[in-house]
Amino acid sequence: MSAEDTVAVRVLLADDHPVVREGLCAILESDPGIEVVGQAGSGEEAVTLASRLLPDVVLLDLRMGGMDGVAATGHILRQAPRSKVVIVTTYEDDSDILRAVEAGAAGYLLKGSSRAELIEAVHGAARGGTVLTPSLATKLFRARAVEPTPLSARECEVLRLVSQGLTNADIGRELFIGEATVKTHLLRAFKKLEVSDRTAAVITALERGLLA
Template sequence: MTDPVRLLIVDDHPVVRDGLRGMFTGDPGFEVVGEAADGAEALALTATLHPDVVLMDLRMPGMDGVTAIGRLVRSGSPAKVLVLTTYDTDADVLPAIEAGATGYLLKDAPREDLVRAVRSAARGESVLSPSVAGRLMGRLRDPGPAEEPLSQRELEVLTLVARGSSNRETAARLFISEATVKTHLLHVYAKLGVNDRAAAVAAAYDRGLLTPGGR
């Protein structure tokens, strides 16, 4: 008899965790070994519980899913990460895949698809929801126009912004004025074709200018 797939559920919503636990607990092919409410807890539990698959949400308070995925991969953990989220934008999908997620599924997926995806992830097979697969194929076919590169200082400012630093904190870290920080950000917005800080960070991850856990 094949051993059940050991599963760790990571989501900041208790109702979602309860629903997933109930679904997989009723299937003898799976063993839910634990639950986590954020990325940091997921890292700790993965190290002690040794799941085969981590079912990972992306947007969570504290450590987000992409950061957790990157750290799991760098730690050498053999656990496979299957993203299960509501979001399928480029700014969500690409960083997660680049960080090392084995698959990416949306929460509206039918139960049968989710069960099949977890089994596939446990075997190391990539699993993508149709909309996510379409997005990735679209990016490969149409990478977009040539982009004006960010300067080293603009990248430094954007990296600190991505880590949650305010303009004042960024200025203090880089020993420049707040006005200079604002000027750099305006240049970043123009080069990335965005209008605010959040969109700049998302676009930078999308284009590989920033990577989870560093730059």
């Protein structure tokens, strides 16, 4: 066994039900290779603790009061980019799974998962793998297979001008619309193309033949 193997995976738990947190904690700490370093009762608390504790893995409930698990995932990965987030929930809706994965979650598990599945998921995520309850794999595939929402004519027009090197202000003047409106069109295009910046949006749109 290497020295790396002897280092326990540091885990942060986040769930708004104390009993659930305690149950998960008991299961995880039954494995000598896992150490629960913190527990959070909300998404906001999870973000704060993750930035301070820098855990290897964060187990997040999907639906909590205030900031939900998907929003918390984004914040955690920005503040603790080395941490891996695994969503643990009772819900298995296709859109929820896709939202979690797109937010950067390394996995999605149901609370009905076995002790062995939960422990293996933590170790797998810590190693950099993607972990998904087997019954959810088909759902994720189906969710990803949905035909992407087409860009509107105005969104294509804005991206075409972005590809020409124009700034938002330039595009606004060119199209006789406000700069804030240009930004709104871009954000909608980013969401539809599943990207997060102008360059990726233009490249993706060109690949799909939307700016021809």
